[in-house]
Amino acid sequence: MTFLPKPTMHHPELPTNTLGYTRRDYEGAVSTLCAGCGHDSISAAIVRACYELDLPPHRIAKLSGIGCSSKTPTYFLGNSHGFNSVHGRMPSVLTGANLANRDLIYLGVSGDGDSASIGLGQFAHAMRRGVNMVYIVENNGVYGLTKGQFSATSDRGAKSKKGVENNDEAIDLVSMAIQLGATFVARSFSGDKTQLVPLIQAALEHQGAAFIDCISPCVAFNNHVGSTKSFDYVREHNEAVNYLDVITGRDEITVDYAPGSVEIVKQHDGSLLRLRKLAGDYDITSRAQAMGFLQTHAEAGEIVTGLLYVDPEPLDMHHYLKTAKAPLNGMTETDLCPGSAALEKLNASLR
């Protein structure tokens, strides 16, 4: 971590996006995580993704649970409301927030302990409900803040820093999210911002439950030989199946690719996801094919990254609940209170 306070002055010639904001307007407080922590790269990717998408920072609500990853919302989007909730329970808090105001963008940040161990139930049920959100798990396979215990995403056979072997099978949140009905599911690596930034952008544009499992090595407790979540191990076993360009209505399509190597998926909000396929010839809008592809590669010891499944026409929780288009938190007595005349009628029916 750094002890230098962040200067409040901007360089006068910092470029701005179409809203007139600079990259600095999307940043937060100085990170207190360890130097080299993968989580800081993810924070930087979030900053860049939001800046480039021209999102008004205050229209994003960032929520997290407890742990190193859950501390990060302090380090990005300083003009957004943040909510550091309780361990493993961010999904319910985010769901409630989304129920109250469907007009904001919800960004949930969690870790593997927070989502796969203590919070597995809430993770699962938020996906099932189709909460319109971006849910990022900063996955390092270890409990950082409590100094190095295994988490539920640690692979069986992986070794802790102290040399202890993990006996328990790993939980794969990506497979779970696909099975549970998430409509945008990706895996990425904090060390690959070329892949990660567009994935976050596509997830932000996605109008449904979007999940990104981002492998993010813990430099303090899980970056040694024998770990399956170290920088070296992940680089070596990373099987990037695609890279993405996100094209919103504002952008011009300029680059051409060789036919067959590019697939274009149009999302409901009009944004185009241009997939530059590197490997894996399967239909990413098919849950069954995505599941099969993941299982095959997992058996081969490969960490598959990229956009793995997407439903371009997702339906979200509010669709199923038939909630009013106007946010519930802005409704007044006129909208909500049936009044005394209705009550008198009701009284009459109870005699």
Added chain:
Amino acid sequence: MLQIVNEVEGITAVNDFVVKFANVNGSGSASANQLFAKSILRMGVPVAPRNIFPSNIQGLPTWYEMRISEKNYLGAREGTDLMVAMNPQTWDQDVASILPGGYLFYDSTRVIPESRFRRDIKIIGMPLTELTNNAYKDPRQRQLFKNIIYVGALAALLNIEIEVLEKLIGEQFKSKEKLISANIQALHMGRDYALAHLSCPIGLTIRRSTAVGDRISIEGNAASALGAVYGGATVCAWYPITPSSSLAEAYQTYATKFRTDKETGEHRYAIVQAEDELSSIGMVIGASWNGARAFTSTSGPGISLMQEFFGLAYFAEIPAVIFDVQRAGPSTGMPTRTQQCDLISCAYASHGDTKHVLLFPEDPHECFTFGAQAFDLAERLQTPIFVLLDLDIGMNERLVKPLVWDDAKRMDRGKVMTAAELESGKDFGRYMDVDGDGIAYRTYPGTHPTRGSFFTRGTSKDARAKYTESAAAYEENMERLLRKFATAEKLVPAPEFLPARRPTKLGAIYYGSTSPAMTEANDLLLAQGIELDLMRVRGFPFNDDVRNFIDAHDEIFVVEQNRDGQMRTLLVNELDADPKKLKRVLHYNGSPITARMISESIAAFVSANAAATTTTA
């Protein structure tokens, strides 16, 4: 068919007795029993029905007990005047519960040995199974109509106007003519048999009265849900648990009725059945943080599961409304029996130093009023508000004053800084006590592009919501939370008093569903010359009225429905009240408290004390 004629004097009473139905659950008896209760209400005679049911769906014993009282004594009462014994499983205990001179109505189709009756009661046998088997072929019809047949017979035995029952059946089945005529036919079958073969009426009769007046009958759970609709709640997140499930379900019913857009079909509410209680309260807190009025309904085990989140809401200062319909604990306890046993687990919910606001409605009328008010309090105080019902008022219909609403009333959204205020440069610090009442301003997410955002956290923070482990900042914040709690004292419903006719040093404190039993006990005590000042506590934290009441009396009976005297603990702990002055009057066996239990406990204390005084003198 065995005919037993006991030469005993039957109890004689008009509009003042207890009828108890012993049934098997899942047999369709509930609606017939409700029909019976309603017919008495329609004749203008007050009735308090109570369902006594097992944690089971089909096959186990269930009872429906009706206290009929023209004097409006609507608390539970010991002893049964008329037992309608329809469940062979519980025969012996049912027969034993009848008061001497009381009546036993039973199905005499199957011969029951004489030894299983009592000599000191009146016995009325009617071959119900035989009658229904002769009249109906379908087994389900036989079962359902048997219930209506006994209602018809009881109408003849108790002088209930048959037209009233016919009208109620008509209302119940609305335009389904076939069902109406079939039910009315069954009703008459029972009545005709009783008139022809039994001696009608018996000593217990119903006489038309005006004692009901314009009052309504409603369950506390339904009334609370209606309070939530009127109070502007838009988000309900809940997990099914007896005895609170019908609260969320009633909210669904009322919200669908009142908050569905006629043109688009869209809902001005959102209900989520969560995966557990942790998730329910998490959603409530998330929604409230984001400016919606949100609530959950639960019972003791749910309160235990929600503890960590209560601490977060207390410390991060987020509104939440929790309806806790209490049931007998600890652990799974007696899930379908009543108690007032969650006061401590709610008042000090969660780890660390916490204190929470509690409301104690006495009946469904207050469930509605407090239910709506709870949302104003939650947003004004930015903290969880617990509305503590119990099974007795939550799941049973009570006769209460009509619900009222003032259309001029506006929601109190509390201290929320607007975009315009932020734009004008008004200083915003999430935890700054600008007004000295301990309550700081908050902002909703998304209000202003560059001002008013803050980070909500369960960790310690300074007045501007920045993370800090500074001892001074921590203490200052904790002290401010105490100031806020002192503000809450002035906002929660004040206690209500029922003074004695002449000055007395004896007082009684009670709350919640104990009300009808306590006021009846007071009359019983008055008849013995014991004068008590009564105070009904309606909210926590306690205000000065509560302190003054304790100061003004030498002996105070704290009447409650739990083992450990939880209200008494709160009084001692929060007001430094002298524990010796506060006498425990405790009832906690899962049945509702009775007037006799209260009056006997107090009378015994008073006479023991008088004896002691005489000896000393």
